[in-house]
Amino acid sequence: MTPEFSRPERVDTIGEGERTVRVEADARERAGLAARFGLLALDALSAEWRVRREAAGIRAVGHVRASATQACSVTGEPVPAAVDEAVRLLFVADVSEGDAHSDIELDEDGADTLTYSGGAVDLGEAAAETVALALDPFPRSPAAADALKAAGVRGDDEPDTGGAFGALAALRDRLG
Numbered sequence: 001m002t003p004e005f006s007r008p009e010r011v012d013t014i015g016e017g018e019r020t021v022r023v024e025a026d027a028r029e030r031a032g033l034a035a036r037f038g039l040l041a042l043d044a045l046s047a048e049w050r051v052r053r054e055a056a057g058i059r060a061v062g063h064v065r066a067s068a069t070q071a072c073s074v075t076g077e078p079v080p081a082a083v084d085e086a087v088r089l090l091f092v093a094d095v096s097e098g099d100a101h102s103d104i105e106l107d108e109d110g111a112d113t114l115t116y117s118g119g120a121v122d123l124g125e126a127a128a129e130t131v132a133l134a135l136d137p138f139p140r141s142p143a144a145a146d147a148l149k150a151a152g153v154r155g156d157d158e159p160d161t162g163g164a165f166g167a168l169a170a171l172r173d174r175l176g
Contacts (some may be wrong), residue, residue, distance in 0.1 A: 004032030005078070007124030009051060018052045023124050037132050040078055047087075047127035051138070052100040057092035058121050059111070064130040072141035074148055079139040083131050089114055091121040114142060 007023040025033065025045040034042040049062035066083040088111035114126065 003122065003125040004036060004129065005029040005045065005124040006122055007127075008120035008122050009058075011053075012119065014051055014053045014058055015054050018025050018050045021049045021051055021123055023047050023049070023127060025124070025128075027131045029124075032133075033128050037135070038071075039135075040071055042131075043067040043069070045127065045131060047123065047130075049123050051121075051123070054090075058116070060087075060089040060091065060121065060123065060126065061111075061129045062087050062127075063125075064127045064134075066134075067112050068131070068135065070135065070139040072144055073138040074144040075141050077141040077143060079141050081135055081139065083134045085130055085134050086104045087126070087130050088112065089126055091116045093117070094144075 005025045006022075007021075009021060021039070023046065025042070030042040030045055033045065044065070044067040046066075047062055047064040049060045051058060051060045052057075064083060064085045064087055068081045068083070070079045070081050071077070072079050088109065089109040090113045092113060092115055094115040094117040114121075116122070
């Protein structure tokens, strides 16, 4: 299956010198990603990568930017979200389990290590996954606190004045 926002960069065209690659999702791609990630909308998604070949694999260092609208996890209201993430990736060739070189060491500069196959790294999918990981998994609108309070959900900063243990404490104090 081809991802909604695929920008394959052929490994055989990447040299040891750094090259800049810019990718931007069009409206159809953004709509597909919004559906996959459960977003109300994905208004913009772009990335700029500096790619080069290294002994360990293909290094991609870049910046991913996106503008999205998420649904509030409490009220369902639209919540705007912005992504502005610096990213460091190391793409390594996918190797079979029986291969003697299948042990992948962690990258010393903290880059996330991804595998690729088929002779290309997908910089579009890497940007899309970065956006998905950077978004708040439980976004809240300004009305969320009031909706939770109306539903009887106690906030972290509120004392426990009710519930079973509160009732038992009040009963103990009265009897005792």
